[in-house]
Amino acid sequence: MKLDRVKGHLDLLLLAVVHQSPGHGYEVITRLREGSDGLLTLKEGTVYPALHRLEDLGLMSSEWRPVSGRRRRIYRVTSGGEQALQAERRDWRALVSCVDAFLVPAASAARGVS
Amino acid sequence: MSDGEASDSPIEGYLDQLVQRMASGPPRDLRHLLAETEAHLRDDAAAAVVAGLSPEEAERLAVARFGSAGDVAGADGARMLTPIPAVLGQAALSALLLGGIGALAVGASGLVAAIIRAVAGTRVLVDVAPGQNLSAADCARWLAADPAAHSCRDAAVSDWAAETVFYRIAVGLLGVICVVAYRWVRRRPAGRRGPSALPSPVSSALAAAIFGAAAIWTLALGLQDVVTTSGHGSGQWLSAALVAGVAALVFGMRLLADLRELGPATGMQPIGR
Numbered sequence: 001m002k003l004d005r006v007k008g009h010l011d012l013l014l015l016a017v018v019h020q021s022p023g024h025g026y027e028v029i030t031r032l033r034e035g036s037d038g039l040l041t042l043k044e045g046t047v048y049p050a051l052h053r054l055e056d057l058g059l060m061s062s063e064w065r066p067v068s069g070r071r072r073r074i075y076r077v078t079s080g081g082e083q084a085l086q087a088e089r090r091d092w093r094a095l096v097s098c099v100d101a102f103l104v105p106a107a108s109a110a111r112g113v114s
Numbered sequence: 115m116s117d118g119e120a121s122d123s124p125i126e127g128y129l130d131q132l133v134q135r136m137a138s139g140p141p142r143d144l145r146h147l148l149a150e151t152e153a154h155l156r157d158d159a160a161a162a163v164v165a166g167l168s169p170e171e172a173e174r175l176a177v178a179r180f181g182s183a184g185d186v187a188g189a190d191g192a193r194m195l196t197p198i199p200a201v202l203g204q205a206a207l208s209a210l211l212l213g214g215i216g217a218l219a220v221g222a223s224g225l226v227a228a229i230i231r232a233v234a235g236t237r238v239l240v241d242v243a244p245g246q247n248l249s250a251a252d253c254a255r256w257l258a259a260d261p262a263a264h265s266c267r268d269a270a271v272s273d274w275a276a277e278t279v280f281y282r283i284a285v286g287l288l289g290v291i292c293v294v295a296y297r298w299v300r301r302r303p304a305g306r307r308g309p310s311a312l313p314s315p316v317s318s319a320l321a322a323a324i325f326g327a328a329a330i331w332t333l334a335l336g337l338q339d340v341v342t343t344s345g346h347g348s349g350q351w352l353s354a355a356l357v358a359g360v361a362a363l364v365f366g367m368r369l370l371a372d373l374r375e376l377g378p379a380t381g382m383q384p385i386g387r
Contacts, residue, residue, distance in 0.1 A: 070156070
């Protein structure tokens with residue numbers, strides 16, 4: 001998948017992954033890679049600034065904890081982040097539905113779109 | 115692993131590059147990003163070793179996947195840049211705080227003025243300027259308000275002195291409201307950074323400059339009264355000069371402490387943190 005497409009939705013993806021279960025950056029990146037069967041490949045270092053930005057916005061919080069003998073920064077979604085994620089999900093579904101109407105002929109015909 | 119081997123390893127080299135690229139950022143952000151990056155790279159390299167790569171190859175692969183140090187530092191640095199609306203918000207918040215502190219200083223000068231009036235007399239606080247004409251209408255009003263006064267001048271001075279003390283203390287109460295409003299705006303919602311004011315050295319420098327200028331100006335006016343009118347009316351200026359001077363000294367010392375704490379090439383923390 002093209003890197004630019006992933007970048008445009010990185011915040012939403014990170015919120016969704018961390019909302020499923022809090023975790024440190026490496027866990028989050030591994031879940032993204034494995035959950036997409038390797039389709040979501042991005043420079044892993046760019047994920048950390050994105051996580052920090054989400055924390056600055058109050059959508060995530062973090063705390064340092066020892067994990068497997070190493071100090072790790074564990075991220076979790078805040079209540080504000082949950083609300084933002086719900087809103088982003090609604091927007092995403094609306095966008096997918098809209099684009100599908102033009103790109104998927106069968107779906108368009110079923111809905112009566114010419 | 116020896117120090118020599120560590121410094122030559124791809125991960126160590128990468129972390130060195132990241133430090134160099136992030137050297138101008140806040141130290142805490144740098145430390146946190148470094149700790150996260152190192153933990154990530156070591157985990158990734160360990161997983162690659164388990165998959166069959168040599169330690170050296172595994173580290174190179176982990177570093178390659180992570181992206182260039184310049185990109186990572188650039189992305190994190192861009193996050194820390196303050197956009198113009200945020201700077202305007204910080205300036206407004208600082209104005210609220212500094213305005214509040216200024217108003218509190220005016221209130222304090224009102225208390226000092228009240229003490230001068232009680233100790234040295236009303237005419238030391240305020241007096242009719244040489245050559246100043248008092249209109250008959252004003253005299254009638256002042257004498258009506260102060261029937262015990264022996265003359266129009268006494269009544270006028272008594273009225274002005276009361277106003278000087280009252281209005282200054284009223285401005286001080288307004289300052290209390292401003293400072294409380296500042297604290298309320300700066301409150302930090304759970305899990306979120308509250309809005310910040312301008313960095314502390316900037317606010318301290320502004321406050322020291324404003325209070326310093328006010329202290330010099332009011333001191334000059336007070337000394338002028340001491341010389342030309344034997345001190346009559348000097349109290350209104352000297353009370354303000356005293357408070358402004360103390361405030362300028364406090365903020366000047368705070369500025370020096372801020373500058374010492376900052377040291378070379380480190381980030382600034384907002385005032386009030």
